Amino acid sequence: MSLIVCHDCDLIHRVGPVPEGSAAKCSRCGALLYQHKRDSLERTLALTVTGLILFVVANAFPFLGFKLQAQVHETILITGVQELYHQGMWILATVVLLTTIVMPAAQRVFWFPL
């Protein structure tokens, strides 16, 4: 038994185990409280691994390029962080590093919704 609060009307429910393929609904407004989806763990794992692979691919290939006459300059996220650091903007480099690489990677690795 666990307590679940309805997101629509704030009524508190005591909900027991929900059989696979069924759902618990609010007794007052009928809103969906909890749904036990089939193979949810396997689907979540597959999506998490896919997200991790796409995260690596997205950070390995250039996302921005400049072409000026014969010079072509392409950048990936980490080179932007390096450039900010080399220009003395280490606080901004740290913020960009945390928000574009570290936290999204940590979310992929450590956040595992069930």
Ligand SMILES: [Zn+2]
């Ligand atoms: Zn409700």
